Amino acid sequence: MGEFCNEELNFASSQGVRFFKHVHDNVHGNIYLDPLVLKFIDTEQFQRLRDLKQLGLAHMVYPGAVHSRFEHSLGVYWLAGEAVHKLKTHQGLELGIDRFDVQTVKLAGILHDIGHGPFSHLFEHEFLPKVLNGSQWSHEQMSVDMVDHIVEEHHIEIETEMVKRVKVG
Numbered sequence: 001m002g003e004f005c006n007e008e009l010n011f012a013s014s015q016g017v018r019f020f021k022h023v024h025d026n027v028h029g030n031i032y033l034d035p036l037v038l039k040f041i042d043t044e045q046f047q048r049l050r051d052l053k054q055l056g057l058a059h060m061v062y063p064g065a066v067h068s069r070f071e072h073s074l075g076v077y078w079l080a081g082e083a084v085h086k087l088k089t090h091q092g093l094e095l096g097i098d099r100f101d102v103q104t105v106k107l108a109g110i111l112h113d114i115g116h117g118p119f120s121h122l123f124e125h126e127f128l129p130k131v132l133n134g135s136q137w138s139h140e141q142m143s144v145d146m147v148d149h150i151v152e153e154h155h156i157e158i159e160t161e162m163v164k165r166v167k168v169g
Helices: 006-015 035-041 044-051 069-095 099-111 120-131 139-153 160-168
Strands: 021-025 029-033
Touching (some): 021 069, 029 035, 029 069, 035 044, 035 099, 044 069, 044 139, 069 099, 099 160, 139 160
Antiparallel strands (some): 021 029
């Protein structure tokens, strides 16, 4: 089936495939990013994930462990798309899965780590509580706040219900 399944190809053709961006991922192969997801990816808030290491300081011991939160988020987008497409194919009618649901799941996948700080979980569990006297800051809450900020700051036209579902996903 792949990330760019027949349904999306038909949708892309009607929308104009030129609005989809094709990237090649070392793990998942070809990933096609739809226009709504691109609006989020093309923000400075999302692009900063390129500079955040997914595995914290693991690269100090394992030099090959060097992928970023950006790459990780692309992979989660692809996996979320695969999962929701499988569900839609096999149980879509009984679960009522539609295009809105597919888009929401994929958007939640790409944005799930948007609020992460540097040094993976070490930052929020070890560093911040020491410098901010027991801070309860979490990347999950920051991700929720960041989604709202991106939508507002970049004037992204998106249904309120989709944003709500992405933030609880």
